[in-house]
Amino acid sequence: MANEEIMTVYVHKLPGQSKALYGRTAAPESWFALTADTEDELHAFAAGLGLTRIMFRPAAPPGPREGPVAGHYDVTLGERDRALTLGAREITAEEADRMAQQFATGLKVTQRPGIRQRLTEFFRG
DSSP, rough: OTTTTOOEEEEEOOTTTOOOTTTSSSSSOEEEEEESSSSHHHHHHHHHHTTOOOGGGGOOOOOOOSBBBEEEEOOHHHHHHHHHHHHHHOHHHHHHHHHHHHHTTTEEEEESSHHHHHHHHHHHO
């Protein structure tokens, strides 16, 4: 579609989950962050996954000991898998940090088409 809206959504594993688990028999389930180029895109995609706005974690500016944090939704492994099926792009934590820096300075990352259409088709069929 020529007039299709371009939306880019990303998912990455939240940092700090690969530490040794002393005394535990099983590792807890991993959590992931779902983010996008804009909050409007993120909210639209998250709504399609069944996530509510109350689950949204707003962006935070850089602090004295940490970099900026992009607005995101924390998602489970199953939600991550569904997001990837709908066209979200998996990125590394390092890429997410780099993107958060770009968002904080007002730069927009490269977009890719097709996610809104896949999301619509997924929930129709």
